[in-house]
Amino acid sequence: MDEGFDPSHVPVPRFSPGSGSGDWVRRREILPGGPMGGDSIGLQAASQRVEGANNSTFISRSFSLRRSMDSSKAQSLSRRASLGRTRSLGTCGCDDSPSSLSMRVPSRDASDLVRDSFTLSRDLVEEMLGDIDGSVMAQAGDTGDRVADNLDSENESLGLFSMNNGEKSPLPTDAIIYSSEKNQIESHRSSSLKEKKDKLPGRLDYISYLVHLAVFGILGVFTRYLLQKLFGPSLLKLTGDDSTLYLDLPSNILGSFLMGWFGVIFKADIRDISDHLVIGITTGYLGSLTTFSGWNMKMLDLSARGHWVFAIGGILLGMAIVNESLRYGVETAEELRRSLLIWHNKSSRRTKIILENLKVNTQKRHFVVLLLMLVIIGVLWTLSGVLAKRKLDNVTNGAVLWLGCLVGPPGVWARWYLARLNGQGLGRNGTLKWLPIGTLTANILAACIMAALETISKEVNTKRCEIIVKGIQFGFLGCLSTVSTFVAEVFAMRQSGNIQRANAYMLLTIIPSFGLGTLIYSLPVWLKHYN
Template sequence: MDRTSSGGSSFRRHSFTLPCHLIHQIDDGAGRDSISEAGDIGDRAISRRYSESSSVHMSCDHMSENGAVVSIPVDDSLQQYPAVWNTVSDVTPLPPELISPLSTDALKGSEDMKQELNKKLPKLLEYVSCLIQLAVFGILGVLTRYLLQRLFGPDIAGATSDQSYAYLDLPSNMVGSFLMGWFGVVFKDDISRVSDHLAIALSTGYLGSLTTFSSWNQKMLDLSVAGHWLFCVLGFLLGMMLVASSISLGIETAKGLKWVVNRQKICSGNGIWCSRINWKVDSCRRQLAVMVFFLLILAFLWGASGTLVKAEFNSGGSGAQLWFACMVGPIGVWIRWYLARLNGYGLGRAGLLKWIPFGTLIANVSAACVMAALAIVKKAINTKTCDTVATGIQFGLLGCLSTVSTFAAEFHARRESMHPWRAYVYAMITFSASFGLGTLIYSVPVWTRGYEK
C-alpha cells in the first residue's frame, strides 16, 4: 500500500461528518459540563488557542439543502456526548472499493494551516498584548463607573446615596450586567471572530471593572453599622433582583437583535457582504499593530492620571481619588483575570464542587475583605493623605478586582442549567462569606472601639 492510501485510511479512521443539528447537541453538552466557565476562564483562554490543533475542529462553511456538514476528529473526548457518540458508533464504514484516495488538497490545506498558525504572535507577546488591552478597558470601566455614580448620585439625579439600599454603584452594576448579556454572552463569539483579545478586554476588562461587588458589600456593611438592618437586607435582595433582571434583559434583547440582523441578511440574499473586508486580527503584523495601538493608549491614560494625581493630591478630594484609582485599577483587572483560571476546576484532584467558579468567588470575597480593612484604616488614621490613597485603592484596584457582571453571568448560567438551585447556593455563599468576614473586619471594630459611624 502506498503512502497516500495509507494516509487516506488513517484519515478516514479519525474523521467523520455530522449534520449541524448534532453540533447543537455537542454545544449543549459542553455547556452543561463546563457550566462553571460561563463567566470567565482567565489566561486559560490563551493556552487553549495554542492547543487547538488537538481539540475538536468544526467547520460549517459549506451549506446544502439538507443542512451544513462538518468534519470532527474522533477521539475519546467525544464519548462524553452520548447522543453524538451513539450516532458515530452506528455509522457503517464504506467498502474499500467505494473509498477514493485522499486528495492532496487536504495535505495542502494542512500546510496552509501550519503557515497560518506560524503567523501568530509568540505566546509571551500575546499574553502581554492581552494584559495591555485589559488595562486599557479596565481604566475605561473605572471612569464609566465614576460618571454613573455622579449622574445618579445625590449631586444630580438623587436616585442613589450612601444612606439608602439604592447604593451608589447600583446603576453601574445594572448597566454592566445588561451589557454583559450583549457582549459577554450573545455577541462574544462574534467579537472573538475579529479578535479574541478584544472579547476578553470587553467582558473581563471593561464590564468587569464597570461593575463592582466589593463596594456593594461595603455599603451594606455601612448600613448595618448604622443600625439600618432593613435597608441592608433590601440592598442585597433588591440589588440581586435588579442585576439578575438586567443580564436577562440584555441577553433577550441581544438575541432579538441578532435574529433581526440574521433574518435581514437572509431576506436580502446578501449574506456575504461582511466577508469582503477581513477585520480579523489573525496575523502577526495585525496583532503587533493592535498591541502598539493599545500600548500608546495605556501610556496616555497612565500619564494623564499620574499628572492629575500629582496636581490634586495635596488638596485631596474626589478628583485625586479618581485619578489614583485609574492608576491602580489595572492591577485589580489582572489579578481577577488570573484568578479566573480557577473557574471550572473544583477542589482537589477529584474536582469537587466543580460547578462553583472559585476564581470569581475568591476575587469577590477577597476584595470585599480588603475593602472592609481599608475602611477601618481610614477611620483609625483619619488623615487627608490616607483617605485619598485608601479610597483610590478601594475604588480602583478593589473595584476592578471584584465584579458583578461576571457574577451575574455565572448566576444566570446556573439558573438556566439542569440544576437551577446551584445559582442560589452560589449567590448565598458569595454574599454570606463577604458580609460575614466584612462584619468581623469592619463592623466589630467600629462597634467596640467607638469609631464614628
C-alpha cells in the same frame, strides 16, 4: 397524515452557522416523488425523511455544543442510542510552566452554550445541557489565563464577519455526520501551522492580553465613576450612601445588561474578530464596570450605622435587579442578533468583504493592534498619574478617580489570573468543580480587603489617607471584584437546570463577604464608636 400532504414541500429544520437557535425554514425539496421526479416515493418515505431530518438536526446541534467541552474537566458524555455515535472531546490545557506563556481555553465556554440554548425549548435544554459537568458551567464568565481556540469559531458565531454562509444540510445518517466531524478535525490540523504564523509569539501574545485588559479596565473605571456622579446626590439624586439604592447600582445594572449582550449572545462573534477584544470587553471593561466589593461595602456601612433593613434590602434587591438585567440583556440581544443575521444574508458582497476585513487574523494586524493599545495605555496611565498627583497635593476628592485609574489594571489582572481556578474544583479529586472558585475568591478577597482599608481610614482619620484609601478601593478592589461575571455564572447554572447550585453559589459569595466584613469593619466601628 393529511390527505393534502405534498412531499415536495417538506419543512426541513435548518441550523444556520452560529444562529444559536433551531429556526424552521420552509424550503422546496426536489424529491423523487415531487414535480420534477417520478412517483417512486410515497407518503411514508417522505414522512421518514422529515423524521430523519429532525433527528439529524438535533444530533448536529448536540455535537456542536459538545464539541466545546473540555474533556479534562467534563465527565464522559454519552448520547442515547437514538442520537447516534459519541465523539470524544478535545482537551484544552493550560501550561503553567514559566517557559510557556501561550494559553488556551476550550473553543467555546459555558456562556456560548447558554447562548445557543436560550431560544430552545426547555426539554431540549435539559437534553443538551442537563448532563454537562459543572466545571464547564463554572467558566461562564472569566477564562483566566487561557485563550480561546477558534476551531469552531465560524460555526458558533453569526457569521457576520465571514464570507462563508453555506447552509448545513441535515442528513439522517451517523456515517455522514461522522465524516463531517472528521473532515473538520483534519482541516483544523492542516491549518494549525498557518494559525501559528498568524498569531503573535507567545510572550507578545500574553502582553497583548494584559494590555487589552488594562485599557478596557480603565474605561470600565471611568464609566463607573461617571454613573456614580450622574445618578448620585450630585445630579439626579437617585442613589446614595444612605439608601438601598447604593451608588454602584447603576453601573452593576448596566454591566450585567451588557454582559448578556457581549458575554453571552455576541461573544462568539466578537471572538471571531479578535480573541483579545472579547477578553478586553468582558473581563476588562464589564468586569471593571461592575463591582461586588463596592456593593458589599455600602451594605456594611448601612448595617454599621444600624440600618439593617436597608442593608438586607440592598442585598436582596440588588441581586434581583442585576439577575434580571442580565436576562433582559440576553433577550434583547437575541432579537437583535436575528435581525443582524437577516441583514447579513441580504447584504451585498462588498459589505461582507468589509466585515471580513475587520478580523485581526494576521500577525501584522496583531502587531498594529498591540502597538495601538500600548500607546493608549501609556497615555491613560501618564494622564492619570499627573492628575492624581496634582489632585492629591491639593487634597481634593478628584484624586480618587485618577488613583483608581492607576491601580485599576492590576486588579483586573489579578481577577483574570484567579479565574483559571474556575472549574478546577478543590483538592486532588477536584470536588466542587461546578463552583467558580476563581470568581468566588476574587469577590470575597476584595470585599475583605475593602473592609480592612475602610477600618484603617477610620482609625487614621485624615483627609489625605481617606482619599488614598478610596482610590485603592475604587480602582484596584473595584476591578478585582465583579458582579457581571458573578451574575453570568449564576445565569449559566440556572439555564443548565442547576437551580440549587446557582442559589448555593450566591449564598457562598454574599454571606461570607458580608459576615467577614462585619467582623473586620462593623465590629471596630461599634466598639470604638467611629463616625
